[in-house]
Amino acid sequence: MSKILIIEDNVLMREAIRQALKRDGHKILGASDGPTGISLARAEKPDLILLDLMMPFMNGQEVARYLRYDEELADIPVVVITAVNQVDTVLDMLSMKNVRDYFLKPIDITALRDRVRTVLENPQPAPAAARNGSAPEVPADNGNKGG
Numbered sequence: 330m331s332k333i334l335i336i337e338d339n340v341l342m343r344e345a346i347r348q349a350l351k352r353d354g355h356k357i358l359g360a361s362d363g364p365t366g367i368s369l370a371r372a373e374k375p376d377l378i379l380l381d382l383m384m385p386f387m388n389g390q391e392v393a394r395y396l397r398y399d400e401e402l403a404d405i406p407v408v409v410i411t412a413v414n415q416v417d418t419v420l421d422m423l424s425m426k427n428v429r430d431y432f433l434k435p436i437d438i439t440a441l442r443d444r445v446r447t448v449l450e451n452p453q454p455a456p457a458a459a460r461n462g463s464a465p466e467v468p469a470d471n472g473n474k475g476g
Contacts (some may be wrong), residue, residue: 331449334358334375336366336392337410338384342436349438350445363387367395370402370448379432382411382418390422397427408432408444419444419458 338341340361347357358373360366362385370378372413382389389409396402400424409419409431419431429448431440 330354330356330422331376332356332358332373333363333377333379333445334360334361334366334369334373336360336363336384336389337379338362339381342381342410342434344435345438346441349442353442353446355445363389363392363395366392367399367402370396370405373400374401375405376452377445378405379445380407380409382409382415390418393422393425393428397425403427404452406448408448410434410436 334349335343335346335350335357337346337359338361343361344469347359350357353437358369358370358375364386366378366380369375380389380392384392387395389411393407393409396405396407403426404426406429407424407425407427410433411419411431411465422428429452429466432444434448
């Protein structure tokens with residue numbers, strides 16, 4: 330059983346993904362914004378993070394960048410979930426060693442489950458040497474542990 334963290338501000342989307350992945354036996358954690366998601370990732374060390382791109386407080390690109398520079402979180406694979414009009418940003422994010430894949434909205438749940446399975450079977454952790462520079466600042470956790 331894998332532990333998956335969903336960082337998605339839309340509660341209906343987060344819940345739909347949660348229910349689909351729970352059917353596959355995964356333990357699902359949820360956060361409605363970037364700072365809360367980072368806090369949960371630190372506390373729970375998930376096997377995979379599903380990350381929405383457009384969120385309050387800290388967007389998905391900032392979250393992925395932060396995770397990449399955190400030594401304890403850098404090897405956790407990230408799959409970005411985004412709308413079609415944000416594909417250019419996602420393509421830039423794919424150059425980050427921790428971002429393994431992306432998925433476009435509206436979500437086909439069956440395809441998402443297959444993609445999650447593929448990434449979990451082939452996590453391809455980022456080598457430490459590929460992470461350089463300094464970590465970005467993380468806004469204070471707003472205390473929302475929603476899921």
